[in-house]
Amino acid sequence: MNNALELDELRNQLLDEIKSKVSLTDPVERALRTVRREVHLPGATPAEAYTDEAVSIKENPNGPLPLSLASVPSLVAMMLVQLDAQPGDRILEIGAGTGYNAALLSELVGPDGEITTIDIDPGVTLHARDALNTEGYERVRVMERDGLKGAPEHGPYTKMIGTVGFWDLPRTLCEQLVEGGRFVVPLRWRGQTRSVVLIRRGDTLVSEGMELCGFVPIIGQDGERTTALMGDKVRLHHDQDLRFDSDALTDAFATPVTEVWTETRTGRRESFDGIWLRATVFEDAVCRIEVTKEALNDGVRRPAIPLRSCTLVGENSLAYMILSIDEEADPAQQVQLGAAGYGPEGAALAKKLADHITVWGADREAAPRLTVHPIDASDGDLPDGHVIAKEDSRIDLSYA
Structure with missing residues (x-):
């Protein structure tokens, strides 16, 4: 040819x-x-x-x-x-x-x-x-x-x-x-x-x-931090405005895990990252968890995606997304979504994350309104939404 x-x-x-x-x-x-x-x-x-x-x-x-x-x-x-x-x-x-x-x-x-x-x-x-x-x-x-x-x-x-x-x-x-x-x-x-x-x-x-989407980061911005837990077997990747106590969160993994399951199901090829997006509209301490093979071998509950799962973090507790696969179910319903929590408040955080999963499951295409304001914008100029402060801007998120 x-x-x-x-x-x-x-x-x-x-x-x-x-x-x-x-x-x-x-x-x-x-x-x-x-x-x-x-x-x-x-x-x-x-x-x-x-x-x-x-x-x-x-x-x-x-x-x-x-x-x-x-x-x-x-x-x-x-x-x-x-x-x-x-x-x-x-x-x-x-x-x-x-x-x-x-x-x-x-x-x-x-x-x-x-x-x-x-x-x-x-x-x-x-x-x-x-x-x-x-x-x-x-x-x-x-x-x-x-x-x-x-x-x-x-x-x-x-x-x-x-x-x-x-x-x-x-x-x-x-x-x-x-x-x-x-x-x-x-x-x-x-x-x-x-x-x-x-x-x-x-x-x-x-x-x-x-x-x-996903892209190589632009050179000149460094707004994310990493907090290592369990001797660097687990890592939290988070915005710089969030500060976590690595010792307290490491201790959380010594407590029994609490699993909270929802009725929300997806197909194996269906993206559920909209849950992560929704969580950012309502929660302050949202980040990405990375769980290494060593941590999994030590018995840490496997996240939905070990390298990049949505996580809610508290003072001494955390909860992240998990999933279960039913090979015998309808292909569009094989994946059941839930949350796993560790620490004294782990069950409450898992329940909160599960609630976000359930709401997302009822309207999977919903997207929030995002407004970018100058960093010096006054609180009175911001809509009634959830605000995330960056270095040069303030981001307001709302489903209103």
């Missing part, structure tokens, strides 16, 4: 797979069928370039996560749908990556639009520039910049998109968006990340939808 025809076939097969996961708009589908992903991934085989998986393009010698990553194509497509780029839009992309997303954006905004993509890593920007030039997207502006500062000299922008994970949103960056402009950003709070659609309303950003 001709190599070009083979690549076209692989690209179209990938699009068919993406369409089974994401409701694409016609412009986004046309862009995905037009831009050649393999050109942006010169080290990948055609099959790798057109598989719905992330591809590392720059490893991190100091950590487990790569410094730069070509995102999962279906995630790229989902965020482009969220962005709703139109002909003539002026867009700032934070995180240049391979240049693939910037090429897609260029197709969407057309000859009357402008794309500026920035990255702090000179190697990444060089790679993106070369790939974009090869494919004829010379009009895309590629800049070596700190993504937290943006590129104000080419703003203001009608739309902005982050292709790296943000723990906080600096005001200097948000001010580069026009009034009513749209910012799609992977935002992290309480251990989980959502691709949030934010609309600028004066000094605030108001959500207009959010979807589960």
Whole structure:
């Protein structure tokens, strides 16, 4: 088979797979069928370039996560749908990556639009520039910049998109968006990340939808901490405003576990991360628990997902999600969800988490309203919701 025809076939097969996961708009589908992903991934085989998986393009010698990553194509497509780029839009992309997303954006905004993509890593920007030039997207502006500062000299922008994970949103960056402009950003709070659609309303950003996602964190933000328990066999990954007593929580694991089961059931492939999202709207001390194989061998109750399960933490107690699988049940009902608690208040925390599971189970698509306020916003200016303080902003969450 001709190599070009083979690549076209692989690209179209990938699009068919993406369409089974994401409701694409016609412009986004046309862009995905037009831009050649393999050109942006010169080290990948055609099959790798057109598989719905992330591809590392720059490893991190100091950590487990790569410094730069070509995102999962279906995630790229989902965020482009969220962005709703139109002909003539002026867009700032934070995180240049391979240049693939910037090429897609260029197709969407057309000859009357402008794309500026920035990255702090000179190697990444060089790679993106070369790939974009090869494919004829010379009009895309590629800049070596700190993504937290943006590129104000080419703003203001009608739309902005982050292709790296943000723990906080600096005001200097948000001010580069026009009034009513749209910012799609992977935002992290309480251990989980959502691709949030934010609309600028004066000094605030108001959500207009959010979807589960995962991204390499942006360089320059370090808002999460890790508390080690049981000699580092169990770890709590949490926002910096939460402080935990590691000795008291280690002692909690010496107490009997309390299991609280709900009537909520899911299929084995169904995501239940919406429970985590819901918990962040009502609880302060929500975080991610990581339970190692050593802890499991010591008899610690297995979390729903050992590396990343929603956890509620008290002064000397904690509770996290658990599950049970019934192989004989209907495939859509095989997984039963519950909570396991340790410590003096473990049963009460497990009951609280189980209540969140039950409410989520009755309305699994419900998403809260998220509003980002400047850090110096007064309490009187905030809606009547649950507030999480960051360094540059205050996030208000509510189902109202």
